[in-house]
Amino acid sequence: MAQVTLNRLTKHFDDTPVVKGISLTVADGEFFSLLGPSGCGKTTILRMIAGFTFPTSGTVRFDDEDVTHVPANRRNTGMVFQNYALFPHMTVFENVAFGLRTRKVSGPEIADRVAHALGLVGLAGLEQRPVPQLSGGQQQRVALARAVVIEPDLLLLDEPLSNLDAKLREETRDQIRELQTKLGITAIYVTHDQEEALAVSDRIAVMEEGVCRQLDRPDVIYRRPANRFVAAFMGNMNLWEGVLATEEGRPVFRHTSGLTVVLPKPAATASPPRSTSQDSLPSPLEDVEPPDDAQPVYDVETSEGTVYLALHPQTVRLTEDDTAGTVGGVVSARRFKGATVEFTVDAGGVSIQVVESAEGPLATRQPGESVRVRIPGDQAIILRD
């Protein structure tokens, strides 16, 4: 068990910077995710923590020990590789036992611990199977058993689920989290899948081009993305460009096309009211407490120039009312998702993403039909970059 501290970590490949001064601390026992698109430097950070590459500058510390230049084989980390990197010439048992052999553990103890680890991942009885004969999911779990059997201070996971099919991915994801909680190991998880990161992490660092764009709890990142990049990365959020203004004493967001969204007074946004729509969805927003560190998200007076409005599509509603806070448009696309239906509504040059419950009265609207859309200004997030 260890606390991991990165201090101004940078890495250049040739002259190209891939990691640009990352400082963060992963707490003991925490499940920490590095999330970002490919090429954002997340794997490079993981590899520096594992000791496969060394930083150009900055330090890596495990607890109070500076391990920046400690060789990979002396760090006591357990890593699960994207392609598992199982030793193809060994059996399941030999693979899992490998790390114990390098630690000169006695034979009977190796047998015990391997059996225990394989039991943890549900592979008991497959000890003598050659690795190439296993399915992808089984190989993944052997890799996991191999990484945890050595009782590492730190569990490193490099996109461990990307080679599995969708159903298995969710199952394995939950299994990894369960195992990590049970063993109480600090885990650092690299992924490009925001859903995966949101589901398992205690905290997430969202990375872009070697820089950390937001570091917070999953719920905060989801409901209060700090910038456009994070908002866009979190899924199909509405993200509109415009300016802030004051209209009849109320702060408003004015879209470049002319659409205005009335915003609540800044003081009120510290704790946004719950959605009160009659056909409300069980949105993840409603299951979580507002973040402790919630801050006023905008300030009309200081927000000169272009700003961006981010709005989760499930807070937007189709409606038949013609009241304030609604806007008329035409359905341009409809995607049935089972429990929900996703609409794209074209409202005079603004493309609005709407997620409706499939049971909702207006969920049957088809492309080409006219609808009105209620835009909940109190749910809007104003971003400056």
Added chain:
Amino acid sequence: MTLHAALRRPRVLYALMRQPRVLVFIPLGFIILGYIVYPAALVLWESLFREGQFGFGNYGEFFDPDYPSYMEALFNSVMVSVGSVLLSALIGVPLALIFTHYEFPGRSVFSALTTLPIVLPPLVGVLAFLFLYSESGMIPRLIQAALGLERPPFSLNGVWAVLLVHGYTMYVFFYLFTSAALRGMDPAVMEAARNLGASSWFSFRTVTLPLLTPALVGATLLVFMTSMNSFSAPFIFAGGFRFLSLNIYTSKLNGDMAMAVTQTVVLSAFSIAFLFWMRRYEGRRQYAMSTKGTANVRREIRGRWARLIAGAAGIAMVVVLLLPHLTILLLSFVQDGTWTHQILPQVYTSDNYGRLFQDPTFWEPIRNSLNMAVISTAADVAIGVTAAYLVVKGTFRGRKLLDALVMVPWALPGTVVAINLIVAFSHGTPFSFGQILVGSFWLLPIAYFVRHLPIVFRASSAAFRQLDDSLEEAARNLGAGWFYAFRRVTLPLIGPGVLAGTLLAFVTALGEFVASILLYVYDNRPIAMEILSHLRQFNIGSAAAYAVLLLLLVSVVLLGSNFFSRGTAQRSLS
């Protein structure tokens, strides 16, 4: 009913169109039976006759404990082959590891030069070593003169010379096989070992080495066979030392055909047994490497001293590797008959090349070699590609047998192929349309064809194996006709592989020596024989000039092959 009439009947025509491979099997079977199976079977049969008496008399003589000369030759051949394997591995494997894992100035140049010995045709390489390192060679005598010694400090001859020549020419196999395996290996597997606490040595021993096994087995096999098969090095260096391949030649020269065929059978049996033994081992330990987890990263050699040492070692290596080539080039400017007891040749002239333009007979061996290489390679392509297609993509029974039969010549030393053909075609056969081929122009190109068929066959099978059937189906689905799909999809994809095999067969035929020395006649004397005959007359300059021309031909073809196959191969991969 004539064939013509039969073909006019639509039903017969239809049946033939549906089963076109039936037509393919006729020439294929005829050639494989006639030129591979029948000669080998006849040799086996003839070895069972001693002075007209059926029995094992010849084998009795071979294994006679009172006259151990044959056994000794066999033992020496095996021991030298084992030694060649060890020496080649000792040079080739570390080089591959260094060039794959470390980055230092000039790495790419050095790694390209590492394959230089491959362009040396067998006889040419041996000659270079003879003039460089033998008792009267330049290097020992230069050292002697420089240090004022009474005698040369060392000289190469006998079994050590053979071993050294083998090491120099054959380490390339270990180098190439190991490099390819290392490049194909998933670096994440090594990282996993490090992550789990393994030291460099532990992870090399428990992970890298086991994963290299198939490559090492493959290279061992190739070096062992090439070494058993080696003729030119023992021919020049062996002196009184007996080698089986050389013994066969001597027996044939002495007119003792019975013992020549018997030794041929023993040598073949050993080669084939070794092949099967290694094959089984190779098959058991083949791992399909899945996707790569991380990219290969070369560790840069930093520290000033380490760089200096690496640079010095690199330069020393280049000198050793290039010396044979440079020696041949130097000797090609020596005026014939002027280099006798001096350390270095004294009189230089360009006459040896001048004859290229003046003496029409000078061209003859070159023309002969080119002609025979073209003929034999064309036949190799026709038969080899067809057989490869049938073996890889076909569904008929007997595919394995076809595979094995085409590969038989690979296990047969060149001497054996030659003896087989001499025995088979010293009288008219249906396969030669009643002609006696011994003493004719044709026997040598046939020998080239048989010897190099496996090269084209293997390259083509590999290409066909990598060809995904669904690509052709996709082309057909998009409306391409059979021929269009073949021309635009199949051919570009298999082309580089087939071409590489074809050019390799071609250059090997150009420099062929082993079968040539047994089968050539004046009308088709190839370059290698011309080199040898000049050498016997001490026309060192002329011999070397021919060797340089041969080297040039080989280099040009190999460079072209590299150029063509690299471009297309990369396109087909991306």
